[in-house]
Amino acid sequence: MRETLKDLDYVLETTEPDKVKQALLQHPKMTETIGAGDTKVSVELDIGIKISVDFRLVEPKSYATTLHHFTGSKEHNIKMRQLAKKRDQKISEYGVEEENGTMHHFQTETEFFRFFDLPFIPPEVRVDGTEVERITEETRFLSLDDIRGDLHMHTTWSDGAYSIEEMIQANVQKGYDYMVITDHGKFLRVANGLDEERLQKQQAEIRRIAEKYPEIDVYSGVEMDILTDATLDFSDETLQNLDFVIASIHSGFSQTEEEIMARLKMAAENPYVRLIAHPTGRVIGRREPYAVNVPELIRLASETGTALELNANPERLDLKAEHLEMATKAGVKIAINTDAHDTKHLDFMELGVRAGIKGWLTKADVLNALSKEAFRAFIEKKK
Ligand SMILES: [Zn+2]
Numbered sequence: 001m002r003e004t005l006k007d008l009d010y011v012l013e014t015t016e017p018d019k020v021k022q023a024l025l026q027h028p029k030m031t032e033t034i035g036a037g038d039t040k041v042s043v044e045l046d047i048g049i050k051i052s053v054d055f056r057l058v059e060p061k062s063y064a065t066t067l068h069h070f071t072g073s074k075e076h077n078i079k080m081r082q083l084a085k086k087r088d089q090k091i092s093e094y095g096v097e098e099e100n101g102t103m104h105h106f107q108t109e110t111e112f113f114r115f116f117d118l119p120f121i122p123p124e125v126r127v128d129g130t131e132v133e134r135i136t137e138e139t140r141f142l143s144l145d146d147i148r149g150d151l152h153m154h155t156t157w158s159d160g161a162y163s164i165e166e167m168i169q170a171n172v173q174k175g176y177d178y179m180v181i182t183d184h185g186k187f188l189r190v191a192n193g194l195d196e197e198r199l200q201k202q203q204a205e206i207r208r209i210a211e212k213y214p215e216i217d218v219y220s221g222v223e224m225d226i227l228t229d230a231t232l233d234f235s236d237e238t239l240q241n242l243d244f245v246i247a248s249i250h251s252g253f254s255q256t257e258e259e260i261m262a263r264l265k266m267a268a269e270n271p272y273v274r275l276i277a278h279p280t281g282r283v284i285g286r287r288e289p290y291a292v293n294v295p296e297l298i299r300l301a302s303e304t305g306t307a308l309e310l311n312a313n314p315e316r317l318d319l320k321a322e323h324l325e326m327a328t329k330a331g332v333k334i335a336i337n338t339d340a341h342d343t344k345h346l347d348f349m350e351l352g353v354r355a356g357i358k359g360w361l362t363k364a365d366v367l368n369a370l371s372k373e374a375f376r377a378f379i380e381k382k383k
């Protein structure tokens, strides 16, 4: 799974390729036919943006190997082909061929991998070929079901679109055991950030509304700014009354590494900061990360027991995969959060989990995969 893509490829299994081809060519969103052969139809679709789409039409028996072939990556496929070669077999998009010409077909990709004595390798980690050796029968990737709560979201108290109660209801809908409401602090005036007085009022309001929803534990937190002069938006006296404090950078993106790291260090060392959100500040395709030294940040997080975020917003996916691996190796807990400003954004969690799989996250690495009781204990234990 790459972070961005430029076209879409679909593999369609069919015993009637002509009929399927005609139907595809009449698709109402199609703006241009690029090519229409017996096994491949290439079109341009207008789905809000114009995008090239290839449809490959294959016989059902070849579906799994075709899917594997076009999913890639190229390096992963090379590695698999080398593996086959050692066994005098040949992988193609149609199946696996023996030297004597016998062709093996598979119902699923799982069966395909099993044929080579491998467990299923998720597409997210099919990257450079090393995954083929690294994966074992014991590898258990994180799954969406493992996520028991969302720890970063906004309401109408700052720049979110929905009220506290609407956000609680949406989280109940998700089947979560717990959630944390984390509106912006006072520094972010453009986002209607909360000052000490409103923060206190909001806490009381959260407590009042949460009583109606015993099925979910609702914690009050804040997303507090780490200011450009390496101080925090709130004093420790204010922070100590909150259940869960997130610190993040929304300003001074052009500062030097030394300045940025001084800010992050101070935040990590603060006794009330449990999580640093979107730790590098990148916005995919639009904004480079600020000058953060990620290995150093991971060391600070590990020393201070501060968690780091995998922000699941598709424009952020921050931390990225290689940094997630680095962090979990250092024993740093990762929180996968949607940073929802809208109830619909809660759905980003699925993307977050997939981005986490890309970084080989397991349930044990993830703070919000803790059970309801374990998360409550984490909140109560403090830092
Ligand atoms: Zn933020």
Ligand SMILES: [Zn+2]
Binding pocket: 152, 153, 154, 223, 339
């Ligand atoms: Zn946020």
